[in-house]
Amino acid sequence: MKRTVDVNIPLGPIHPCFKEPARLKCEAKGERIVAAEVELGYMKKGIERIMKGRPWQEVMFLAERVCGICSVIHNMVFIEAMEQISGITVPPRAAYLRVIANELDRMQSHLLANFSYCYTIEHETLGMYLLDLREQVMDELERLTGARVTCAYIIPGGVRCDIPRPDAELLQASLDRIERDLHRYSGMFAEGPMIALRSRGVGILTQEAAHRAHVVGPTARASGIAVDCRVNHPTYRHLGFVPVSRPDCDNFARIMVRFDEVFQSIGLIRKCLTDLPKGVIRGGGVCKAGETRYSGEAPRGELTYFIKSDEFGRIIEIQIQTPSIMNIEACCHEMIIGADSIADVTSTFVSADPCIACTER
Amino acid sequence: MGLSLVWYLKEFARTEWIKKFLFAKTAPLMTPSHFRGFPEPTGKTCQHALFCMMACPAPGAIEVVHAGDGWMPRIHKGHCIRCGLCVEACPNGVLKSGRILETMEREGTSLLFSFRIAIDLELCTGCGNCCTACPVNKGIDTQMGAGGHSSNDEVIMRVQKGDIVVIHEDKCTGCKTCEVSCPTGAIRIARILEGYQQPVQEGLQ
Numbered sequence: 001m002k003r004t005v006d007v008n009i010p011l012g013p014i015h016p017c018f019k020e021p022a023r024l025k026c027e028a029k030g031e032r033i034v035a036a037e038v039e040l041g042y043m044k045k046g047i048e049r050i051m052k053g054r055p056w057q058e059v060m061f062l063a064e065r066v067c068g069i070c071s072v073i074h075n076m077v078f079i080e081a082m083e084q085i086s087g088i089t090v091p092p093r094a095a096y097l098r099v100i101a102n103e104l105d106r107m108q109s110h111l112l113a114n115f116s117y118c119y120t121i122e123h124e125t126l127g128m129y130l131l132d133l134r135e136q137v138m139d140e141l142e143r144l145t146g147a148r149v150t151c152a153y154i155i156p157g158g159v160r161c162d163i164p165r166p167d168a169e170l171l172q173a174s175l176d177r178i179e180r181d182l183h184r185y186s187g188m189f190a191e192g193p194m195i196a197l198r199s200r201g202v203g204i205l206t207q208e209a210a211h212r213a214h215v216v217g218p219t220a221r222a223s224g225i226a227v228d229c230r231v232n233h234p235t236y237r238h239l240g241f242v243p244v245s246r247p248d249c250d251n252f253a254r255i256m257v258r259f260d261e262v263f264q265s266i267g268l269i270r271k272c273l274t275d276l277p278k279g280v281i282r283g284g285g286v287c288k289a290g291e292t293r294y295s296g297e298a299p300r301g302e303l304t305y306f307i308k309s310d311e312f313g314r315i316i317e318i319q320i321q322t323p324s325i326m327n328i329e330a331c332c333h334e335m336i337i338g339a340d341s342i343a344d345v346t347s348t349f350v351s352a353d354p355c356i357a358c359t360e361r
Numbered sequence: 362m363g364l365s366l367v368w369y370l371k372e373f374a375r376t377e378w379i380k381k382f383l384f385a386k387t388a389p390l391m392t393p394s395h396f397r398g399f400p401e402p403t404g405k406t407c408q409h410a411l412f413c414m415m416a417c418p419a420p421g422a423i424e425v426v427h428a429g430d431g432w433m434p435r436i437h438k439g440h441c442i443r444c445g446l447c448v449e450a451c452p453n454g455v456l457k458s459g460r461i462l463e464t465m466e467r468e469g470t471s472l473l474f475s476f477r478i479a480i481d482l483e484l485c486t487g488c489g490n491c492c493t494a495c496p497v498n499k500g501i502d503t504q505m506g507a508g509g510h511s512s513n514d515e516v517i518m519r520v521q522k523g524d525i526v527v528i529h530e531d532k533c534t535g536c537k538t539c540e541v542s543c544p545t546g547a548i549r550i551a552r553i554l555e556g557y558q559q560p561v562q563e564g565l566q
Contacts, residue, residue, distance in 0.1 A: 055552055055553070057446060061418045061442060146396065156555075156556065157555070158556055158558070160445075161468070162464070284556060284557045285555065313551070
């Protein structure tokens with residue numbers, strides 16, 4: 001069948017709206033998109049190859065550097081996979097502290113994703129408010145772990161340091177402040193008439209299409225699929241975690257799901273701080289030989305590590321499956337098809353929160 | 362037009378705002394005390410245990426060098442990733458970074474080390490370079506020859522009938538000199554780390 005294409009529009013790899021390099025090749029009829037393809041491979045690191053032959057204390061730091069925005073979850077999933085191989089049990093206090101670090105990381109990641117959406121639809125005021133809020137979350141992460149991004153907090157058998165009581169009180173106070181501000185900002189987003197014009201009904205990903213494309217994370221939850229790996233995690237199950245989802249399937253729903261999840265994370269951290277059990281934070285344990293597959297919920301969806309280790313606990317084989325690739329494919333083949341203008345292409349692409357660093361690792 | 366100008370002036374030309382605009386100072390940028398920076402010496406004497414080098418995940422970030430009469434760890438800042446593992450590994454508290462050292466003392470946390478010698482016999486040619494290069498071997502058997510042969514049973518490893526034999530693995534200090542001297546890359550030192558904490562006293566949490 002012959003297809004009439006007016007113009008081929010390449011977006012990226014360098015584009016002011018994209019956080020990371022990727023190329024979107026759109027075929028447009030007038031300004032309406034009829035087909036699109038994504039081109040990756042601008043920042044391949046080969047980090048899985050570097051990890052081979054190294055013990056956990058080196059791979060842990062490499063795993064964090066797979067992705068700069070969601071580094072804690074990479075650390076957590078890798079270490080918990082090693083614990084599953086070696087049969088190490090985690091002290092309850094350490095398990096709760098892991099959840100606190102992970103949820104703080106999820107908060108900053110979601111706030112950054114929502115910032116870049118607001119920036120893309122040219123609502124820079126709200127974007128900067130959100131970025132300012134993210135900075136406060138980063139400060140809390142720094143107080144807990146000692147570093148803002150590459151925290152290196154989780155080790156086999158526990159965590160590296162405890163949270164002293166004055167710090168826990170400061171974290172509580174900071175959470176109250178963040179929640180108050182976030183209520184205002186999410187209200188601004190939910191009720192802004194111009195934001196609604198740019199977001200509601202744009203970039204529709206129906207539930208059937210989402211199932212077909214195997215999307216994960218907030219993108220799936222905004223299409224009404226309540227899929228979340230945290231429901232299988234023992235500590236989260238203990239905390240009574242229930243995933244949030246919205247049935248609207250558009251850009252607006254994807255951003256609002258992230259706002260909802262930040263509120264949910266605040267609630268989880270508060271619950272952890274009040275229920276924090278007493279006891280040790282490191283149980284000890286040596287990494288052993290074995291093979292496993294372990295999944296955890298990254299801010300963008302399901303993150304899976306396949307690991308094979310030798311008798312000294314060194315990594316022989318490792319494969320990382322990151323969430324963004326499914327979301328990027330779904331975005332190109334489902335969401336932006338039929339977009340009414342080129343301006344909606346970038347905002348729809350950003351609303352799926354693509355993380356190219358994860359995807360190309 | 363004129364009215365709106367008056368309204369704007371009344372609304373926005375407030376004295377305190379103008380004062381703030383002209384004279385407000387942002388707080389100076391300060392590194393918080395809990396920030397995990399580059400490791401710095403605390404002034405304690407280095408005992409040449411080398412655990413900092415063994416724990417370091419970044420290649421070539423830390424080395425222990427001669428300083429006057431004794432030894433001192435030297436940090437290469439371009440390679441250091443500021444993970445703080447060297448601070449945790451040092452048994453004598455020579456290095457400090459952020460508040461890791463105080464936290465460790467308060468909570469009784471530490472890292473336990475053990476070293477295992479892993480030799481790939483497919484790659485090993487039995488040249489004996491590793492046995493000769495090993496500083497512990499040299500201390501035990503000063504007569505060890507170029508082929509790695511030794512009649513002393515106390516050495517870590519020696520060459521017997523053309524094959525390398527590891528006798529006392531527990532004496533290995535994990536210095537990795539053998540790794541560097543091996544022409545085929547057959548010998549690797551597995552550094553096994555374990556996070557450990559003494560039981561917590563009541564009242565600290």
